[in-house]
Structures are given as C-alpha cells and as structure tokens.
Ligand SMILES: Nc1ncnc2c1ncn2[C@@H]1O[C@H](COP(=O)(O)OP(=O)(O)OP(=O)(O)O)[C@@H](O)[C@H]1O
C-alpha cells in the first residue's frame with residue numbers, strides 16, 4: 660500500500676506538486692491523469708527518490724520511502740518505466756530485460772545471483788522471469804534485436820518489461836502507450852489490467868490516452884498544476900467538471916457555464 664501525504668515540490672517558482680495526498684491499494688491498477696506539466700512524472704520521481712520534495716511524506720507498507728536512496732527503493736519492490744525510455748541501446752531486448760533482473764531483490768534470488776559471476780551470466784530464475792516477461796508482452800520475436808533498432812512504441816514495451824523483470828510489488832508506468840498506434844492501446848490496457856493477478860504487483864499508471872487509462876485503471880487521480888482536482892472511479896473522474904475544465908480549457912468551460920445558466924443550473 661502506497662501513501663503520499665501533503666507532498667509538495669517546487670522548482671524555483673514552479674509548483675510541480677502542490678500538497679498532494681495519494682493512496683494506492685495493493686493489487687489494483689491506479690492512474691494519474693492531467694495535462695502536460697500537471698506534475699505526474701514528478702510524482703513518480705518523488706516516489707523513486709529522483710526528486711526530493713520540500714515537504715510531505717511517502718509511505719510504502721511500513722517503509723518511509725523518503726529515508727531511502729533511489730537504488731534502495733527498487734529493493735523494496737518499487738520499479739518504474741520511463742517517459743523517455745531507459746534502455747541500453749547496444750544491448751539486445753533480452754539482455755535489457757536481464758539488466759532489470761539484476762536488481763531482483765527477493766532474498767532467495769539475490770543469493771542465487773551473487774553466487775554466479777557477474778556481467779552476462781545471470782541466474783536461471785532471472786532468465787526464466789525475462790522469458791515470461793517476453794511472452795506476457797508478446798515481444799518474444801524481438802528478443803535478439805538491439806534496443807536501438809526498435810521504434811519508440813516497442814522500446815516503451817521493452818522498458819516496461821525491464822521494470823517488470825525486477826519483480827516489483829509496485830510498478831510505476833510513465834506513459835506506456837506513447838509512440839504506440841491507437842489501435843494497440845486496447846491490447847496494452849488489457850495487459851496492464853492483468854499485471855496485478857499475473858505478477859502480483861499493483862500498478863500506478865500515467866498516460867495521456869484517456870481510453871487507455873479508463874480501460875486499464877480502477878482508480879483514477881486527476882492533477883492540475885501539481886494539485887489533485889478529482890479522484891474516484893474512471894467514470895466519476897471523467898465526468899467531474901473540474902477535470903472537464905482542465906482538459907477542455909477555459910473556452911469550453913465558459914461555454915459550459917453558459918449552457919448551465921441557460922438550463923437554470925447556476926448556483
Ligand atoms: N527537473 C526539473 N527542473 C525544473 N522544472 C521541472 C523539473 N521537472 C519538472 N519540472 C516542472 O514541473 C512541472 C511538472 O512537470 P512534470 O514533468 O511532472 O509534468 P507531467 O504531468 O509529467 O507532464 P507531461 O504530461 O508533459 O509529461 C512542469 O512545470 C515542469 O516544467
């Protein structure tokens with residue numbers, strides 16, 4: 660269970676995160692939505708300790724996350740994919756997944772890994788897991804390709820796979836559908852929905868594709884200018900007036916006010 664309380668983060672005069680409370684239960688897919696610059700990626704950067712918030716707390720199960728360093732966060736089972744993808748370009752897809760498996764932190768596996776020489780020889784468990792990830796994401800055919808050869812959408816899938824190979828309990832996904840044709844969003848949403856059951860991990864998902872978010876997530880938090888403006892089921896959040904305003908902009912909001920006045924809904 661993840662819990663953020665009163666988290667604020669500023670860059671100079673810019674409030675990237677403004678007094679944010681956020682809860683994510685185990686075993687579900689939650690989503691963070693919001694316009695460009697709303698602060699979504701910053702939230703992930705706080706959770707995995709890339710950014711130091713000026714105030715607030717981040718709790719994961721019994722762990723005070725803000726007392727950890729970034730590399731320790733992954734050992735507590737929190738892994739992420741990146742908006743701009745973080746892969747080793749010269750390595751194959753399969754080896755990129757094994758890089759993820761290097762961080763596997765469950766005691767049994769860690770012991771296994773450390774008994775083997777470093778570098779390219781990894782534990783059988785890690786290979787098995789990487790194989791399972793390839794199958795799950797339906798990218799087995801890409802296993803021998805260099806990461807640099809792949810189009811952005813496929814690189815995003817591999818980056819998600821790398822995060823999944825670390826055996827996370829909480830998977831943070833930053834815009835997994837970016838660069839992917841819209842026709843593939845539904846199948847991606849289906850994959851993400853399966854993660855809690857198939858991989859025993861909860862997911863915190865960010866994406867601009869409303870269709871993907873609404874289909875994949877059971878709980879949605881909407882942000883605007885760093886603050887939470889709505890929260891609830893996908894349907895509740897989609898129909899929330901503040902979310903509509905934030906997405907459609909003031910012009911449409913003004914039209915809506917007009918329509919509401921006409922309909923006698925004002926006040
Ligand atoms: N390292 C940084 N230095 C300065 N400003 C930053 C930094 N990271 C984020 N910001 C600012 O914080 C705000 C929130 O950015 P963030 O990347 O979290 O938004 P986002 O919701 O992920 O946007 P997008 O949908 O475009 O990815 C923006 O105004 C951004 O310019």
Ligand SMILES: [Mg+2]
Nearest residue numbers: 699700701742
């Ligand atoms: Mg972002």
